Amino acid sequence: MEQSLGKKLFALRREHGLTQDTVAERLGVSPQAVSKWENDSSCPDVMLLPQIAQLYNTTIDALLNNNPEPEVAILPAEKRKNTDDMILHIIVNSSNGDKVRVNLPLVLVKTALEVGLSLPQVAGNPNLQNIDLEKVLLLVDRGLIGKLVEVESANGDIVEIVVE
Amino acid sequence: MQIHVNANGRNIYIPIPTHLVFNSLGALLVQKFVVPQVDSLSEMTYAQTRTLMRGFCRARRHLKGQPLVDVESANGEKVQIFL
Structure with a gap:
């Protein structure tokens, strides 16, 4: 999926745990300008790109590159997030236009599995009945993140499991 | 915890005091009144409910909102x- 510059800037700022005010202060612009960049209402000045890249510990090329990011990635140990901060998204797009997003904190999923409960969102969904959630979590423990499961049923429903 | 419903152009916000609901008493009430009514939860014990509620509170500390x-x-x- 193509990611806009604004979305990239937002994701990078969140990743670095910075506020818009802090970023604005460091770059010498107003917080409103930072907000506009992140909402894709405007773009940062070309002269600011090196500073932005340096602030977020990335390159200008990576900021402007529109190549789609891989849907699944294995993170090295030092880049992995704490399990408490991770979320398991179960996304169901039904053929009749209904959209269901269940965002389960990973710690809650693990607790449920530890006490021997099956998740009705997975076990009760005919498209996901054969998914072994414990194995999915094992992969997550080893650093795998992204879209781990995608199932398209015969009636056009699409179910995805994404870990972030 | 907050529930937001948008239907027929109306917005309804229902705030739920999480720690008043997700505690030992809440687990007991869920076990007594909710679990028997839901088929997929029929085998859930009080201990499981309580552990799940603890997990919920822990998740909320990290992912509030x-x-x-x-x-x-x-x-x-x-x-x-x-959350």
């Missing part, structure tokens, strides 16, 4: 539950 459930129907009605 995150949307837990987001349902959007084809006709535009929307229900969101925020």
Whole structure:
């Protein structure tokens, strides 16, 4: 999926745990300008790109590159997030236009599995009945993140499991 | 925790005091009144309910305000539950 510059800037700022005010202060612009960049209402000045890249510990090329990011990635140990901060998204797009997003904190999923409960969102969904959630979590423990499961049923429903 | 319902152009916000609901008493009430009514939960014990509620409170500490459930129907009605 193509990611806009604004979305990239937002994701990078969140990743670095910075506020818009802090970023604005460091770059010498107003917080409103930072907000506009992140909402894709405007773009940062070309002269600011090196500073932005340096602030977020990335390159200008990576900021402007529109190549789609891989849907699944294995993170090295030092880049992995704490399990408490991770979320398991179960996304169901039904053929009749209904959209269901269940965002389960990973710690809650693990607790449920530890006490021997099956998740009705997975076990009760005919498209996901054969998914072994414990194995999915094992992969997550080893650093795998992204879209781990995608199932398209015969009636056009699409179910995805994404870990972030 | 907050529930937000948007239907027929109306917005309803229902705040839920999380720690008043997700505690030992809440687990007891869920075990007594909710579990027998839900087929998929019929084998859940009090200990499991309590552990799950503890896990819920722990998750809330880290991810407060995150949307837990987001349902959007084809006709535009929307229900969101925020942690």
